Amino acid sequence: MSIIFEKSIQGRLGVSLPKSDVPVRHVINSNYLRAEKAALPELSELDVVRHFTALSRMNYGVDTNFYPLGSCTMKYNPKVTEKIASMDGFASLHPLLPQLLRGGMLTQGALAVIYELEHLLSEITGMDAFSTHPMAGAHGELTGMMIVAAYHKSKGNKKTEVLIPDEAHGTNPSSASIAGFEVKSIPTTAEGALNVDALEAAISEKTAAIMLTNPNTLGLFNPYIEKIAAIAHKYDAQLYYDGANLNAILGKFRPADALFDVMHVNLHKTFATPHGGGGPGSGPVGVRKHLEKFLPVSRIAKRTDGTYALDYEHPESIGYIAPFYGNFSVCLKAYAYILQLGKQGLIDVSENAVLSANYVLHSLKDTYHVPYMKTCMHECVITAKNQGDQGIHALDIAKALIDRGFHPPTIYFPLIVKEAMMIEPTETESKETLDSFIAAMKEIAETSKTNPENIKNAPLTTPVGRLDETKAVKDMDFAFKG
Ligand SMILES: *Cc1c(COP(=O)(O)O)cnc(C)c1O
Numbered sequence: 001m002s003i004i005f006e007k008s009i010q011g012r013l014g015v016s017l018p019k020s021d022v023p024v025r026h027v028i029n030s031n032y033l034r035a036e037k038a039a040l041p042e043l044s045e046l047d048v049v050r051h052f053t054a055l056s057r058m059n060y061g062v063d064t065n066f067y068p069l070g071s072c073t074m075k076y077n078p079k080v081t082e083k084i085a086s087m088d089g090f091a092s093l094h095p096l097l098p099q100l101l102r103g104g105m106l107t108q109g110a111l112a113v114i115y116e117l118e119h120l121l122s123e124i125t126g127m128d129a130f131s132t133h134p135m136a137g138a139h140g141e142l143t144g145m146m147i148v149a150a151y152h153k154s155k156g157n158k159k160t161e162v163l164i165p166d167e168a169h170g171t172n173p174s175s176a177s178i179a180g181f182e183v184k185s186i187p188t189t190a191e192g193a194l195n196v197d198a199l200e201a202a203i204s205e206k207t208a209a210i211m212l213t214n215p216n217t218l219g220l221f222n223p224y225i226e227k228i229a230a231i232a233h234k235y236d237a238q239l240y241y242d243g244a245n246l247n248a249i250l251g252k253f254r255p256a257d258a259l260f261d262v263m264h265v266n267l268h269k270t271f272a273t274p275h276g277g278g279g280p281g282s283g284p285v286g287v288r289k290h291l292e293k294f295l296p297v298s299r300i301a302k303r304t305d306g307t308y309a310l311d312y313e314h315p316e317s318i319g320y321i322a323p324f325y326g327n328f329s330v331c332l333k334a335y336a337y338i339l340q341l342g343k344q345g346l347i348d349v350s351e352n353a354v355l356s357a358n359y360v361l362h363s364l365k366d367t368y369h370v371p372y373m374k375t376c377m378h379e380c381v382i383t384a385k386n387q388g389d390q391g392i393h394a395l396d397i398a399k400a401l402i403d404r405g406f407h408p409p410t411i412y413f414p415l416i417v418k419e420a421m422m423i424e425p426t427e428t429e430s431k432e433t434l435d436s437f438i439a440a441m442k443e444i445a446e447t448s449k450t451n452p453e454n455i456k457n458a459p460l461t462t463p464v465g466r467l468d469e470t471k472a473v474k475d476m477d478f479a480f481k482g
Helices: 045-057 079-085 101-125 137-155 171-178 196-202 225-234 289-294 328-364 385-390 394-403 431-450 452-456 469-474 476-481
Strands: 129-131 161-165 182-186 207-212 238-243 262-265 285-287 299-302 308-311 380-383 420-423
Touching (some): 079 328, 101 129, 101 262, 101 285, 101 308, 101 328, 137 171, 137 207, 137 238, 137 262, 137 285, 171 182, 171 207, 182 196, 207 225, 225 238, 328 380, 328 431, 385 431, 394 420, 431 452
Parallel strands (some): 161 182, 161 207, 238 262
Antiparallel strands (some): 129 285, 262 285, 380 420
16 A cells, blocks of 8 residues: 555645635744745545545454453453543643642542542552552553662662562563662473472572562462462562453452552553553552552542542652653543442453453363463463474464454463463453354464465465564565555
């Protein structure tokens, strides 16, 4: 498809209006006016509309089809929460509105939403306090690691290291390292859990924190969590919970009950907004009591008369980590989503997310190799090992899914599994959708034997086939023209 500049025909007009019969007055100083007209494309209105409509149809999103991208929780943009987020009283609220204007009444609604959301997250996770400031999961991790650093500093602890399992999401080691810690990787056992013996061997007085994702990126819940917490706390190391994919445990397991000290939640992914599919994210950080005084400012305080105020009086706070009050609209959507579902609804979320993932796993286990065959949580990991004899890799299967109308799962992650395909069906997909995905995966495995070239050359139905990714990055023009 050509770009709009290539479709331009000199002199063609999009809109023609009658010539103005009042004198033209330039508001801009003539020094700043262009000497020549900008070289913009010239097309009819209809051609412009068709150009952009055609482009939009080449896009793929949760609103067009199934999107089982593991670890990303691509479910949907509930229309009711979108509507609430676009209500004028919220959407037009200026972030600089002084909280005292008209007694702060203009901002009371927004402050109440954040205050109540923080308390709902506390109830869901068991943590004592939350801050909604962080603007992504990774940002929440960084905030959490800064809180850990502030805690150790306040106690005079000399801590330099953070221990992280080798299957962890890449943001974990990078957040710990940006916060100034050295990262030590802890191996995973053959049953797919953190190796407790290796952890005991690695931990020392230098350990500031252990970062865990539970269920981990293999989709497996760690059965030794109490033991791990005891080991961590023996050394005053803080136990960090990566709660990016909370849809596995809602109403079933509260990280604070397992003595996790600090955590983040991805409001995008778990509560409405899909990862990357709805624009900005939000990664609130929750802590237990002993870490509360280190949370970022401002905090939201409820006055005795029931009104809300921004509270900056926290001398031991790590300070500001984001402008204003986080990504407010994502918080608002999460708040509305939690209220819409209620307690039982949130429990249903987890049960359905886990059921869907196990359904996919069991339906595919005889066709694809399964590295850890046990009950999974919200996502499952299979591999392309069985297809290796035909020279087929996870990448080929991912591309073949595009030809069959599906977004590929996450591939080559977790890094510790060769030829990994990590599938997260989520709680929102119907059995019919899952069945059609399973059928496509089985057909791809069959075609890998009978006509492997079809899979190796996929995608065959898209405007652009396999890209030379290195060249595409180096030379944008190539990416556009295919
Ligand atoms: C998505 C994810 C993150 C990072 O969240 P972002 O919002 O993308 O920064 C961290 N950990 C896990 C396990 C994740 O799935």
